[in-house]
Amino acid sequence: MSDILRVTGLVKHFGGLAAVDGVSFAVEANQIFAIIGPNGAGKTTTLDLVSGLLTPTAGRIEVLGSDVSAATPAQRCHAGLGRAFQVVQPFPEMTLRENVLVGALFGTPGRTRADAERRADAALELSGLAALADVDAEDLTLMQEKRLEIARALATEPSVLLLDEVMAGLRPAEARDAVALVKRVRDSGVTIVFIEHVMPVVRDLADRVLVMDHGKVVVEGSYAEVTQDARVIEAYLGKEEVA
Ligand SMILES: Nc1ncnc2c1ncn2[C@@H]1O[C@H](COP(=O)(O)OP(=O)(O)OP(=O)(O)O)[C@@H](O)[C@H]1O
Ligand SMILES: [Mg+2]
Structure with missing residues (x-):
């Protein structure tokens, strides 16, 4: 079906x-x-x-x-099921890559850290945030926060x-x-x-x-x-x- x-x-x-x-x-x-x-x-x-x-x-x-x-x-x-929320709540003192990595590790347990990092980077790329991967999440515009929220959800595959x-x-x-x-x-x-x-x-x-x-x-x-x-x-x- x-x-x-x-x-x-x-x-x-x-x-x-x-x-x-x-x-x-x-x-x-x-x-x-x-x-x-x-x-x-x-x-x-x-x-x-x-x-x-x-x-x-x-x-x-x-x-x-x-x-x-x-x-x-x-x-x-x-x-x-992946979810992006109406109210965005990133971890402010972590970089975008670290924020997305949390989603990657949470979404598919039992896989390697290297695999999670690869998926986090792919999610950042797809969300248009690759250039900001090492920026702290507290420094984002609203649009970038929304992209990060989508990237975090995408990293759970x-x-x-x-x-x-x-x-x-x-x-x-x-x-x-x-x-x-x-x-x-x-x-x-x-x-x-x-x-x-x-x-x-x-x-x-x-x-x-x-x-x-x-x-x-x-x-x-x-x-x-x-x-x-x-x-x-x-x-x-x-x-x-x-x-
Ligand atoms: N945890 C809760 N406890 C009690 N009532 C709630 C709770 N969550 C939502 N409601 C009520 O349920 C109804 C539906 O709320 P919901 O948040 O699903 O609406 P929505 O369609 O998402 O609205 P919006 O467009 O404003 O986001 C509303 O009357 C709301 O006040
Ligand atoms: Mg609503």
Whole structure:
């Protein structure tokens, strides 16, 4: 089967709030799959459930056909799920290479240090950070921090890379670079699931778009399909990006 990630009936309650309320979707190998929706729609919670940071109230998550619903985040990482976070938290007093090496060592235990170093350098190269490998992470611009976050996740050699608002706060030229980076990562054979508010970025990147609101799936389809959907226009009421 070509579905690399399959989520079925995912539910997460926080007390009385159903932050994620029966979400199902499937991502095919080598797709770029976007999750969009208003603030508080449940997008980050969905990725937290997929990556194992949160335990679902109900539902099933499969990666490459195996059920990882009860697996720890580390086990899911080893199963092929890589994650870049909405809030970037590098180790500030370590160099970029050292930061990425942590990801390389964590992602694939049992391999040699030399192998981890090779993968760290490859991830830095792919992320456009090779020239900054020996710079301390505390000295980075926001764009460089986002690239580092992607490099750290790539060093775990994921089959699926989960990206949460990696374009947020970037200037338009930087966002274009980030779009090119995501395409490059996909072309290297990684399937991508990303959360994004900036609609032109979604249009340029996404093969499929899942729209969420109030914890539920509103609609799933191509960018053209979902942006013509009356329910989506309503969910984004007043947001000119969709127009
Ligand atoms: N740990 C938590 N405890 C309680 N409520 C939470 C928790 N995390 C998220 N929520 C709530 O769950 C809902 C969904 O939050 P989530 O962060 O998934 O939204 P989002 O779609 O990522 O929004 P944004 O676009 O603002 O990042 C919100 O109402 C939020 O306040
Ligand atoms: Mg979020």
